[in-house]
Amino acid sequence: MATPTPTLEARDLVVDVPGRQDGRALTLGIASGQVWGVLGPNGAGKTTLLHTLAGLRPSRAGEVCLEGRPLFGWRRRALARRLGLVFQERHDDFPATVRETALIGRHPFLSPWQQEGPEDHALAAAALARLDLSHLAERELATLSGGERQRVSLATVLTQAPAIWLADEPTNHLDLHHQVAVMGLLAEQAERGGAVMMCLHDLNMAARWCSHLLLLYPDGEACWGPAEAMLVPAALERLYDQALTRVEVEGAPVFVPRR
Numbered sequence: 001m002a003t004p005t006p007t008l009e010a011r012d013l014v015v016d017v018p019g020r021q022d023g024r025a026l027t028l029g030i031a032s033g034q035v036w037g038v039l040g041p042n043g044a045g046k047t048t049l050l051h052t053l054a055g056l057r058p059s060r061a062g063e064v065c066l067e068g069r070p071l072f073g074w075r076r077r078a079l080a081r082r083l084g085l086v087f088q089e090r091h092d093d094f095p096a097t098v099r100e101t102a103l104i105g106r107h108p109f110l111s112p113w114q115q116e117g118p119e120d121h122a123l124a125a126a127a128l129a130r131l132d133l134s135h136l137a138e139r140e141l142a143t144l145s146g147g148e149r150q151r152v153s154l155a156t157v158l159t160q161a162p163a164i165w166l167a168d169e170p171t172n173h174l175d176l177h178h179q180v181a182v183m184g185l186l187a188e189q190a191e192r193g194g195a196v197m198m199c200l201h202d203l204n205m206a207a208r209w210c211s212h213l214l215l216l217y218p219d220g221e222a223c224w225g226p227a228e229a230m231l232v233p234a235a236l237e238r239l240y241d242q243a244l245t246r247v248e249v250e251g252a253p254v255f256v257p258r259r
């Protein structure tokens, strides 16, 4: 039997943003090979949308389907084998090293008391190397800088190796080199048949790396589609309430805020 294409779908989905009227119902699919960026100002509901797509909070209406089946019909463990989540600012209270944290990515694949095996350790080591963390493998998480911590979150999901990545501001806290490396890593997941949706504040990173964009407005209005169709200066200026100048660099649009 052929492996099903990893696809996460929002069907007439109304995200439950507290204190806000129902916004535009979202009907869109995140398909294999696609990199979706979610853009919008602070408070527009980007994180809430990602949490809803991950099944961590109920929607107001509509449903989320994974591989054609509603999310609520999936067992958490089966879901965790397919769906990887990179969320903002995790503050883990229990002490753990970087390596131990990355290995958490293997938990959906192990039975409750099963120890990680050599293959799990190899996956974690490769993920740490990919995120430039090998030299920090035995360090306690609590001693890391913000950017190092962010890279550990990404390494943990890379160790999990899900088909679908949901990432909330994955380049948060990262220096420019690591921002580009992480966008490249996410694009590579899609090139290998995975699917990615991420919230971003950097319009130019989105323009350069995303195949599709979803613009979320503060009043709940939304539009989505192929990136080139969404990168319209007037729509982006309205989105951010900010005048922009569009220039082109190496064939990609670059948006510069006007003073």
Ligand SMILES: Nc1ncnc2c1ncn2[C@@H]1O[C@H](COP(=O)(O)OP(=O)(O)OP(=O)(O)O)[C@@H](O)[C@H]1O
Pocket (backbone or CB within 6 Å): 017, 018, 019, 040, 041, 042, 043, 044, 045, 046, 047, 048, 049
């Ligand atoms: N538990 C809650 N109680 C009340 N309001 C909430 C709660 N959770 C979220 N909100 C509100 O819902 C709105 C959407 O929040 P969300 O975190 O999804 O926005 P966002 O687009 O991700 O913003 P940012 O760009 O600042 O990360 C915000 O106005 C937020 O204050």
